Amino acid sequence: MEYQKQVERWGMLEVSVKGPATGNPFTEQWIRGTFTGHGQKVTAHGFYDGEGVYKVRFMPGYEGEYHFTIEASFMDAPEAGSFTATAPSEGNHGPVKVAYQYHFAYEDGKMYYPVGTTCYVWELQSKELQEKTLAELAKGYFNKIRFCVFPKHYIYNFHEPISYPYEGTPCDTSEMTRQNFGEYSREDHGNHWDFYRFNPAHFRHIEDCIVRLQELGVEADIIVMHPYDRWGFSKMQPDQDDLYWHYVVNRFSAYRNVWWSFANEWDLLRAKSIADWERYAQIVVENDPYQHLRSIHNCRNFYDYSKPWVTHCCIQRQPDVMPVEMTNQWRERYQKPIIIDELCYEGNIAPHWGSISGPEMVRRFWETTLRGGYAGHGETFIHPQNILWWSHGGELHGESPERLRFLRQILEELPQGGLRYGGRRTSYNQEKMPGGRMVRLDYLGKSTPAILEYHMDEPGEYKVEVIDTWNMTIDDQGIFGRNITVDLPGREFMAVRITRL
Amino acid sequence: MEYQKQVERWGMLEVSVKGPATGNPFTEQWIRGTFTGHGQKVTAHGFYDGEGVYKVRFMPGYEGEYHFTIEASFMDAPEAGSFTATAPSEGNHGPVKVAYQYHFAYEDGKMYYPVGTTCYVWELQSKELQEKTLAELAKGYFNKIRFCVFPKHYIYNFHEPISYPYEGTPCDTSEMTRQNFGEYSREDHGNHWDFYRFNPAHFRHIEDCIVRLQELGVEADIIVMHPYDRWGFSKMQPDQDDLYWHYVVNRFSAYRNVWWSFANEWDLLRAKSIADWERYAQIVVENDPYQHLRSIHNCRNFYDYSKPWVTHCCIQRQPDVMPVEMTNQWRERYQKPIIIDELCYEGNIAPHWGSISGPEMVRRFWETTLRGGYAGHGETFIHPQNILWWSHGGELHGESPERLRFLRQILEELPQGGLRYGGRRTSYNQEKMPGGRMVRLDYLGKSTPAILEYHMDEPGEYKVEVIDTWNMTIDDQGIFGRNITVDLPGREFMAVRITRL
Known part of the structure; x- marks a missing residue:
């Protein structure tokens, strides 16, 4: 021993x-x-x-x-x-838990404001690429990353991973038919896996990655199942699934920065029923001694986030008519923290979900955050070697990451607590205690007023700042009494921060 | 006689x-x-x-x-x-009617694609200002304008109109208390009107304006009632209301370019019940021999547009979670044409509804139009003399009008019929007849792909154009077979037009 x-x-x-x-x-x-x-x-x-x-x-x-x-x-x-x-070393604040009902804090009480990204299988790429990913993450843009245990088969993702979770050999893609956008047909051309024998090296490597992330202050939001599969990992039998869930939980639970993302796009895993997901949940709840955060990510249909095992909502924004502006409604409905972990990716690939601009990405983050939720980043720029951050990591090419780091800075400057949406444009620091510091944030988004007037409920002194969320500037407008007039530049993406002194 | x-x-x-x-x-x-x-x-x-x-x-x-x-x-x-x-003179195509269920055409069969604006009381401003408004309208940005019969009392709108609809004298504003944003309190300080005696000059002037608009090819969408009132015109008795409705209908019906907008923000007219609106509707239906288009505009709550007298939906976009992307759903629900006659105004005043940017205005128009509906413009830039297009007309200062004229050009280039939303990004010309010309439009909005692939259902020759909806350029990419690859600049606000030859 x-x-x-x-x-x-x-x-x-x-x-x-x-x-x-x-x-x-x-x-x-x-x-x-x-x-x-x-x-x-x-x-x-x-x-x-x-x-x-x-x-x-x-x-x-x-x-x-x-x-x-x-x-x-x-x-x-x-x-x-x-x-x-x-005693914990510097930077070790313990695992992240739900705090103040809609927010998160490390176990030592320090607030944790998620500003995450997604790199589905960054850890299954070449060593060189993994190091590039970690170097980007070291720049402090993000404090959470979502990634998969299983390899990924999807547009721009047809090469083999560096390792497999099971003993065996993969199907031969050279015999598969290619379709639109280079996707393969789904006929099975000879996968040979023993779903009762794991490949420990695959999991050890993921653990190394979890530790590397931990060192960078990044939470590892582990996607345990997903549908983008040609190896058969999404279609195992129930006893094989259960063996897998036990193995994952028994290996990973003791890492403080682990979160459980039960699935990416659970509703596309057609072979699984609600009963299956609930059974996996039971395995996790019963076997993770630390009760790490648990959620499950959707494509079209939300999982029932009111289930007791779900600690927070992990939402893929629904298209068009359910925009991120729903955040505060979802919060009311589920009475749990909201993370819109996918709200389209900054990039220029053909699909609608992979081609929003940097300004739109940043706007969605601010809008979500102001409504008392949190958001997730991803990036899909066409790359000569098909290296897209969203799946492979590598280097970031977009305009949003440094703006998201700026948003994180604004969040981390809040007094203890999180934001609560107070109606159009306005969010309050949740811990608005009598006599305590109160922060009010107005995010103007696409609204371009040249002037705003405020008539604060209570007399007092208020520090007023105009924040340019795109240019990342904070303009101190001075100290006001309860009647405040703010001059604004009439541009998009401005915010006003009013701090009661 | x-x-x-x-x-x-x-x-x-x-x-x-x-x-x-x-x-x-x-x-x-x-x-x-x-x-x-x-x-x-x-x-x-x-x-x-x-x-x-x-x-x-x-x-x-x-x-x-x-x-x-x-x-x-x-x-x-x-x-x-x-x-x-x-025979009608050139430019006289008759009144506008509903055509192809969700669209509009003049009575002579020529399609009418509404691209409207709102200037609530432009006709009650000084003669000089009225002429400026007409000069702007002569530039062909818009083919419809919404305006009121009654004067308007609202922020930036506290001066008296050039005339009143009744015999009598108005209240004295010098005795009224001013509140936030300069609004008056609503105490009545001495209106003296005879609600049984109209001022014909007021109506004759409006008729002159209707004719001037007619000469410019602009439909007059007349707002018969509205709640922004200090004169008591929104709180008359039922018999006085009925007298007014009869008078308006009997005077204005014979002008071919008249539409009936029963109210602006009907749900803010607290003194009126649904029964009142239905009674007004009966007056109009029974007394307008030409059955001009009829609708009613909302603040928060939609009127029941399924009522038979409502010819089309006149919608004020609901904030945040009911964006213009609802257009196609509203179309399905009401089975009538959709005009989002108010979707916020381009400008820089403090209220959210009066401070969207030019690009956002144009984006909302395209998004609405692609979904088989139509939209309306308005402009609210702070002006030294408080002249805001939205209420007073005058000069336009925004970036959207010329882009909306460009959109109108694109619409008017469609083959007979209108657009039908075909799912994400894509709209088809409604009259997609076998063997006929078919147009497919993709509006990419905030999506910034660098490439798109199309695999058309039918073999044939297709003309492919990339439209920059902001820079107003049309880039001819040539003739393709059924498999089409389009190169795009990776900027926001692009569209692709594919015409089957």
Whole structure:
């Protein structure tokens, strides 16, 4: 039994145990640990990591001494151990949880305002490309990234991934018929996978990526299932699915920056029923000791976000008549945080969802945020080598990322709490306490007034700033009493921030 | 009895008869005419025009000889007359009617594609300003204008009109309290009107304006009632309302370019019930011999456009979550033409509805039009002398008018028929007849693809053009077979027009 003697709070203890490599260790063996420390007792299920090595992972939620016992199907008797959870290092604020009903905070209380991006299979590209992605993420544009465990088959995504989640061999694409936009037909040309034997290297690599993201302060919003598939991973049998969900949860749960995105476009996974999703949810709820954030992303039809296991709404904006301006209504309806994790991508590919402009991307972010929700970025510029950020990562080419970092800065300057939509254009800081600092934000979007008047409810002193959300400037207009007149440039994409002093 | 001996088809015959000027001619007398000609027999009610003159008006719908008789409460016996309806002069296509269920055509069959504007009380401003308005309209930006019979009391609109519809004197605004944005409180400070005695000069002036518009090819969409009132015209008694509706209909019906807009923001006219509106509708339906187009404009709540008397939907776009992208849904719901006659104004005043940018105005027009509807313009730029096109007319300052004229040009180049929304981005010419010319329009709006592929259903030759709706250019990309690849600049506001040859 090998493990560290010291782990920082919200770090990861990993206990490795040697065991049998014969038969099918994935289905025939089990291992688990029970961890006890200050205020916390957790049973964590482990997993087989290949080559006769079994692992149990644990994330300590408190500082101080922890004791644990490990049991396994192949052990004669439980073995005991202990370690010390030390203070978290700088930048480690613990996992993100729902806070103030509609918002998020790290477990140490620091607010977390999601400004995410999507790179579906960035981690399954070449090492060089992965490093480019991480270098872009290091610029601090985003604090969350959505990506898949399974490889992706879709327009601009027809090459093979660097590894597969299962033992076996993929179908031969050279025998498949190509269609519009180069997409393959869906006939199966010879996939050979053993859905009862995982490829641990595939998962270890994803874990390396989770840690790299953690170091950059980026949450890993892991998409466990998706429909863009030619390998058969979206059409496994229920017992195979369940084995997969257990394996994923047992491996990844102890990483503090993990979120569970049950599916991308769940409603396109035609082989799965609601009962299937609810069964997966039960597996996650029962086996993730840390209750990481859980949601499920839609194409056309929303999943029933009122289900208790759903911690927040992960919404793909519906086209045209259900724009991001619905955010505050969705918030009321579901009484949970709203993240519009997909609201079209900045880019120039043919599909409507992959060709909005930078200004429109930034506008949608501000509009969503002002309405008390959060949004997600993605980028789809045509690239000579078919490297599109949305799927592959690489380099960003758009105009929105630095503006989204600016938005994040505005959010992080809020007093504790989040924004609550107060009606047309106006959002208030949620924690508008008597005597406390209050912030009011007006986002004008496509509205281009040259003047605005405010008549604040309460007497007092108010600091007034005009924010140009596109040019990323903040113009201090000075201190006013309750009657305020703001001069504006008559351009689109302005905001007004009024802070009660 | 005086009248013309020759009137062009869809012109106006006016029969003047001397009668009593004593008592109250508006309520105590009546006059009517019965006109018979080729294929047409019409009873038209007349009106008292002051100074002992009574008038009956008639619009001949056909060429040839017409005979008529005039009866009146003050005439001992009917008097007969006749006149010749000659061929219409150039530019006279007759009144506009609903065509192809969702579109409009003049009575001579020429399609009419509304591209309207709103200047609520342009005709009640100074003569100089009226001429400026007409000079702007002569530039051909618009082919419809919405304006009110009653004067308007609203922000930027607190001066008195050049005339009033009734005999009497207005309240004294110097005694009224001013509030935010300079609006007056609504206390009544001494209006003195006789709601049973019209001021014929007020109506004669409006008729002069209707004719001036007619000469410019502009339809007069007359707003009969509205809530922006300090004179009490929005709070008359039912019998006074009915008298007013009869008077308006009897005076204006015979002008071929008249449309009836029953109200602006009917739902803000708190003193009126649905029963009132339905009663007004009955007056118009029974007394307008030509069945001019009829609709009613909303603030928050749509009137029930499925009522038989409503010929088309006149919609003020609902904010945020009911954008112009609803057009095709509204069309399906009401099975009538859709005109979003108000979708916010290009300008820079403080209210959200008066501060959209030129590009956004043009985008909304294209989006509405592509979805098989029509839209309306308005402009609200802050002006040193408080002259805002939206209410006063004058000069246009925005960027949208010339782009809207360009849109109108694109519409007028369609083969007979209108557009039908075919799903995301795509609209078809409605009259897609086998073997006939077919036009397909894709409006890309905020979508910025660099390439689009088309695979047309039918073999043939297709002319492909890329339209820059903002820069007003049409780039001919040549003739293609059924498989088409279009190169695009990756900018917003592009359209693709594909014409089957």
